[in-house]
Amino acid sequence: MSYFIFKRSSNGSFCISQYIRTKTRAFSSLHPLDNFLDSNQNSKVFDPGCSSILHNSLKKPFGSFSLLPSSSLLGSQNQHSLRLNRKGWIWAREFGSQAAIEPCTSDGLTVDGIASSKWTILEESESDWKSHAAAIAQSIQVIKRRLQWKKLMVRLDLLSAELNKPDLWNDPVHAGKVSREHGSLMGKMKEVKTFEQELLEHIDMIKLAREEDDTELESESMKALLRMRRDSKDKELEALLAGEHDSCSCYIEVQAGAGGTESMDWAAMVMQMYKTWAQRRGYGVTVVDEMPGEIAGIKRATIKVDGEYAFGYAKAEVGVHRLVRISPFDSGKRRHTSFAAVAVIPILGDGSSRVQINESDLRIERFRAGGAGGQHVNTTESAVRIVHIPTGVTATCQNERSQHQNKASAMAVLQSRLDQLEMARQAQMNSQHTQSLTEISWGNQIRTYVLHPYRLVKDLRTNYEVSDPDSVLEGDLDSFILSYLSASLDKGEGEQ
């Protein structure tokens, strides 16, 4: 088992260099996170100078593809597709009403066939169509695993059936939800299908070009395959963030474990780690609630992380983080172990169905109120605590400069907490990611940071580790996050 995990994580780190290359641009991050770009891996994967030239030359459209005969013409494939293929996927239900045919090339090659053909995968610079095709086919399999293809198909069927019900729109809220989810899953499925189709068409094209001795067409198709091979790596990573709420903004909450000032200091370090991580990614960061420690650090704090996929990434951080170091707060210079718990709450968009909050279920209290108040007191402390009486869920905000704004921020936190509670109750899906701070058990350690006697940060779920704790604590978290996401998704589908 551990061998498997290790392989995964090293695989994951390969993805990361690719990922950073493509994604930082999309997120318009100010810092390209150069640390991740292991020059060694880089040169193995692609030649940056060459790739940009190729990229440009590949921009012209491939009009000739439309001339290709559709690969679904092959009658003999019909029978094949209705059986369970060797991967155990039932192809017949894929397109619902559409023709249930596993796409293939003119001579019957399917994507799975290519992937299992054991063609040698050479470096990208080698112009070998089989190598490219095999790499792409493998990627497609990874993407399908990450999208939880089987589940996705079952879910799509379910949603299609739901959509066909004549009385669906009697409940417009539910109907909207169903049709939104259907649309989004359909989009994901079609994207993969199109990608598969494209691969097969390019292969056909190359074969055709060779028969016709058309070197220009052959080299064009070869370039197209290479482009697909590169795109496929991006798609693998995109597939990591395909969860229903992954694209949402989120709150990150950190709470100090037992152990006084040392662990409160650790909680503050963890919070700082997330603040810089988020800022480097180009996310907006606002402190919503912060309860400082008496001497140093924080007892607990909540920040809001604003931006696309904030939740998708941050959810990988849920759990207990453990620190081992010589405490600066211990005059005896002894080694201490302290803990900080991290919870992540998605902020659902307006499109999602959110929990309706009744004004009458709320109790709004002035935080740290005392004395006569009103004109007697001049204070910039205007924090409020909102209690949702039926559930006992509370939210506090104290970092805004007016009570009105504190109340609005606290309401937003409360809403997200109640949404999270509802999500957990309804589906128990992804239960780990929707845990609140109070539910995270202190035994649920996910990562250890050792500053003494040696220096190491190790993720206990993936065994991914780095020997530079400082860079991690300065927000270099992506490699941990991505290796965890890929490990959990790639493992998840295999276990079904």
Next chain:
Amino acid sequence: MLKLRSSGLSCGVCANFQIPIPRCFMNSITTSSIDVKPKVPLYLRPPSFSASLSELTKWHKWAKNLASSVGSSFINLDNGPDSTLLRRELNWLLQDLIELQHRSVILSRLESGNNENPDVIVALRAPLEEMYCVWRQRIEKRRPFQYVVGCEHWRDLVLSVQEGVLIPRPETEVIIDLVEGVALNNAPDLAQGFWADLGTGSGAIAIATARALATHAHGDACGRVIATDLSPVAVAVATSNVQRYGLQDVVEVRKGSWFEPLKDVQGKLAGVLSNPPYIPSGDISGLQAEVGQHEPILALDGGISGTNDLLHLIDGVASMLKPGGFFAFEANGEKQCKFLVEYIENEKPGSFRDMNIVSDFAGIQRFVMGFRR
């Protein structure tokens, strides 16, 4: 602030520097001339000063230490601010000091103690010398933070304030909730009438009410607000706040005592709101230093029982309001609120309906409200 800029306090950087009170400490209450010029709050000044990142870091460290040295001594003394609150104020001071563009980068830099590129120049809205000076005033003189930065965030507004003008309190925000939730909800027509905010101070209630009326009004017939205050400083500050929110056509600021400047709208008002002075005279000397030593006594002292002005308002409000008109006054807790309601019932029988006492978020009975019959 102009005084400060020209004074060029180069000695401000050294730690043992004595506060030159006459030059550094501004007190505009002495400016009793009619045309008071309102001060520009820190966050609205141009970023025409600068300091290196290392200088800024040094100041920040110094200021943080000064805040920390307070501990809970002010709490014990007069329920004043503790270190935690002062450190949060320090962050806000930095927010106002540094221009928006680079703010988050610099703030996170200061917070993390990262000392790369110490020579980077940071644009500031005030000279660093002044920051040493004002932060000392905040801690040692207990000058209210809102006067230090020249503004108070109140509801969704940022209002200019300065010495001579009461700093609007968070409790008072609820008056606007009453206007929206009680008055305009029950009687939408009131959104088209004339409203009055008596003793407006910074103009907080008047401006927020005008904005509430605009969102509740149907069609083009939007209500208007008249804000009155006896203090010329308050009139000047309220006027500039009204202008900053582009409400000069909706809110009119008049100088005068309570109803005096409102003769022309007698019996026509749709609503009367006020946060009059309500602290009993005997309590004034024991007030928290930020309040007692810095805020205008005129806006605080409500006479022996604290109800002088409230009673005056209640006596006048029935004749000012049109039938169905709404009033809400802030008061000093349960005892005063109950007394006022009793007074209305005994002295003005049948004049009002739906009278109610409303608590603030601390659970203290704070507002008396009702409708004119």
